[in-house]
Amino acid sequence: MATTTNKQIIFPEYVSGFPKESDLNITTTTIDLKLPEGSTSVLVKNLYLSCDPYMRICMGKPDPLANSLVPPYITGEPIVGLGVSKVIDSGHPDYKKGDLLWGLVGWEEYTVITLTPYSHFKINHTDVPLSYYTGLLGMPGMTAYAGFYEVCSPKKGETVFVSAASGAVGQLVGQFAKMMGCYVVGSAGSKEKVDLLKEKFGFDEAFNYKEEQDLSSSLKRCFPEGIDIYFENVGGKMLDAVLVNMKSQGRIAVCGMISQYNLVDTEGVHNLPTILYKRIKIQGFRVFDFYDKYSKFLDFVLPHIREGNITYIEDITEGLESGPSALLGLFHGKNVGKQLFVVARE
Amino acid sequence: MATTTNKQIIFPEYVSGFPKESDLNITTTTIDLKLPEGSTSVLVKNLYLSCDPYMRICMGKPDPLANSLVPPYITGEPIVGLGVSKVIDSGHPDYKKGDLLWGLVGWEEYTVITLTPYSHFKINHTDVPLSYYTGLLGMPGMTAYAGFYEVCSPKKGETVFVSAASGAVGQLVGQFAKMMGCYVVGSAGSKEKVDLLKEKFGFDEAFNYKEEQDLSSSLKRCFPEGIDIYFENVGGKMLDAVLVNMKSQGRIAVCGMISQYNLVDTEGVHNLPTILYKRIKIQGFRVFDFYDKYSKFLDFVLPHIREGNITYIEDITEGLESGPSALLGLFHGKNVGKQLFVVARE
Structure with missing residues (x-):
């Protein structure tokens, strides 16, 4: 043997x-x-x-x-x-x-x-x-695909915010949203990542959350009319800041909350009454529930990769x-x- | 004149x-x-x-x-x-x-x-x-009707929790849920109200939130298998306790957050990662968006009143x-x- x-x-x-x-x-x-x-x-x-x-x-x-x-x-x-x-x-x-x-x-x-x-x-x-x-062609790709197209119900022209935007999932959500004709902003934790978002992935705007005094003001600057869709990867303070910047009937797809996983006590989020004021939908999801769409996803994404439409x-x-x-x-x-x-x- | x-x-x-x-x-x-x-x-x-x-x-x-x-x-x-x-x-x-x-x-x-x-x-x-x-036949009735049937997507046999359950809306949500064959629990703020819930409105269980040491344990006691649907009227600590008691793919309809309206600083809610863990949907709504269904609502509810099915x-x-x-x-x-x-x- x-x-x-x-x-x-x-x-x-x-x-x-x-x-x-x-x-x-x-x-x-x-x-x-x-x-x-x-x-x-x-x-x-x-x-x-x-x-x-x-x-x-x-x-x-x-x-x-x-x-x-x-x-x-x-x-x-x-x-x-x-x-x-x-x-x-x-x-x-x-x-x-x-x-x-x-x-x-x-x-x-x-x-x-x-x-x-x-x-x-x-x-x-x-x-x-x-x-x-x-x-791109595995779990994170399917997560971006299902989370954005199935959970966020996006429409052309809507405004989209992605946190942890240069990560495995975020960089794709941003590109999918741009392909759909949305205005897209991402947050990340370094200048290098912010540059990637704008120069490589085609985000309309991006900011380094570590350098912002007040996340809510940063979002207001990027979204003077508010956010239709938030693709949530981080949780905590960022979610709090996003909530008060959501548009009426906005949607939040909860893909992850990485800022909370290592905390012994999770952060308190204060702006939840906004869910009521703005009639917001927040939806947690897991990619496993969408794996029956994997071959449909490949049919969609492989041509885009081959034609250089996705980085x-x-x-x-x-x-x-x-x-x-x-x-x-x-x-x-x-x-x-x-x-x-x-x-x-x- | x-x-x-x-x-x-x-x-x-x-x-x-x-x-x-x-x-x-x-x-x-x-x-x-x-x-x-x-x-x-x-x-x-x-x-x-x-x-x-x-x-x-x-x-x-x-x-x-x-x-x-x-x-x-x-x-x-x-x-x-x-x-x-x-x-x-x-x-x-x-x-x-x-x-x-x-x-x-x-x-x-x-x-x-x-x-x-x-x-x-x-x-x-x-x-x-x-x-x-x-x-019953006005805004609160329509709120209970639209919030429960349209926002919560209830199914026979599901478990339903209602806060502020003896209020204008809550008492109806509980009765609608019972009519559908759900298991229904309500919370309220006095013994008198708790008695009403069980004796007048037919809730399966009820508790006085002011007398409970730990709301999460109270909910665990009433819902050993977890909550499918939460009809949210209060927010704050109750929402935090509910989140950790939700079943997978549970739904929360946010109708109100009365515990927060009088606070200068709203309470922090800590258990939001549960939205991800349990794939929960939280949806804020306002009754105004459902007023086109008012006559349908009257057709549904008037016979129930006349036949004494609704208190x-x-x-x-x-x-x-x-x-x-x-x-x-x-x-x-x-x-x-x-x-x-x-x-x-x-």
């Missing part, structure tokens, strides 16, 4: 506050590169692994509320995340050796996958960067060992664009 | 914090009981005047946000509110002397009304108490002079049921 070493990033213990690198351990174990006779699993070699904000929720102490969105990590086991992988051996009729797929895998070199509905998608288009299947910025680090700092950097806004790391290139 | 005295309740100055009776002045002026030649207005004698929580918003300093829901009162002018009135003289083709109507009038004995779309509705059914047109509790005080304390009592929960006062009986 072909046995090889399998480097892993282990989740040792539940985290409170901002996670540190010491909260993740790197170990090496071994794995058989052949599935046992009769297995219906798929053995994959992991190529690209994805760092996503929701993973912080999985790192917190098990909590029925948060875990109704995503399950907690299991202590002593590898981190689980989304990745792009190559099939090494398969006991499943849908996959054969050499196939590429994206979906949930361990943070390790090799993973044995048990397939469940929508847990993994076969990659059929390889004329685009493979790494895109952790971002996607990735922040890629090298090697499994770079995973912990890449992930933790997300919570300090260190990433510029979609954060992922390379485990192997083929 | 027939001139008579016209007692009025004047709004002298914008209010901060809880309004006091001295914030409303009673004066007497005179009025001609005949409209000038060529007028298209309607002159009415006011019979029943309604006290509603939204009126506190009109009493606050003009604020573009709050006033996008309801306009501010004009200082030195009579309070404006909903009432049931009898036509004394009419220059409008839709109304003739002796007709009854409900809609916006001044807090005074006689008002000259300018009709605008949906500003007033003719009363065609008088086999039910006339005062009901300030409540409606009113808190009626006597005389125009009782208006200020009746209104202010709302903000301290003094009313038991729909608050109104009688100016004249015919």
